[in-house]
């Protein structure tokens with residue numbers, strides 16, 4: 334495998350690299366921004382790519398926001414996009430539940446461990462759910478809860494799926510309830526299983542860490558519908574109908590973004606060093622996941 338090409342400062346190399354692709358799939362956290370802080374020259378880079386006629390899709394594992402929420406965030410950041418260009422893990426999970434899994438009613442309700450982004454996308458697909466941001470679940474577990482969960486009186490008999498996402502309001506009551514649904518045969522899904530969340534120019538526990546307690550308790554992994562899952566790639570291709578050989582994935586995390594592009598047999602992958610992964614990880618001898626090219630920051634595409 335040839336070593337990845339370092340493109341920062343290489344104007345000719347950048348031009349050649351860009352000429353290979355008509356479509357760019359962009360990760361968001363760690364590539365475009367850190368939290369609400371836009372990295373330098375990101376808006377100019379997106380403008381330049383659009384001026385070259387490139388199709389852009391924003392592919393994020395962050396399930397806390399819906400496509401509509403991301404459209405508002407892009408607007409606030411001064412980046413012109415439309416909602417249809419955003420493809421998040423909450424949308425990927427909702428589409429999977431509604432159009433692929435299609436559990437027969439009435440046992441097709443979802444027990445959500447996550448934030449509003451998941452709820453909005455489930456609503457958009459007409460999928461019923463409980464928990465999520467419901468304040469009734471944001472409390473300490475009480476002695477009678479153990480009895481009522483165990484005997485089923487506190488459980489909704491129509492729940493057939495547990496969906497685990499990035500949940501900033503974790504608690505034992507929610508985990509215990511989800512565990513009991515899984516013990517009763519509910520399908521175990523996750524929007525994504527990222528170990529960390531790159532934000533505030535640092536790292537915090539990610540969706541995979543938020544759901545780790547439930548995985549440990551039930552003794553099995555959920556089916557994840559975010560990167561690097563190829564169910565997500567297939568859904569994106571099904572919506573945008575792009576030529577994979579002329580498509581490039583741009584990301585900051587090797588085991589989600591770059592792996593997603595490689596396993597999806599895309600024409601190329603471009604790593605940026607503003608997020609999670611370090612260049613030493615993919616420059617090391619025998620590194621398992623190596624991007625086609627890399628840059629210090631996305632804005633280096635405009636120099």
Ligand SMILES: O=C(O)[C@H](O)[C@H](O)COP(=O)(O)O
Pocket residue numbers: 360361362363392393394395396499525527528529530531538539540541
């Ligand atoms: O923990 C998470 O959910 C992820 O770190 C986060 O949301 C990743 O978002 P992305 O980099 O895919 O935009």
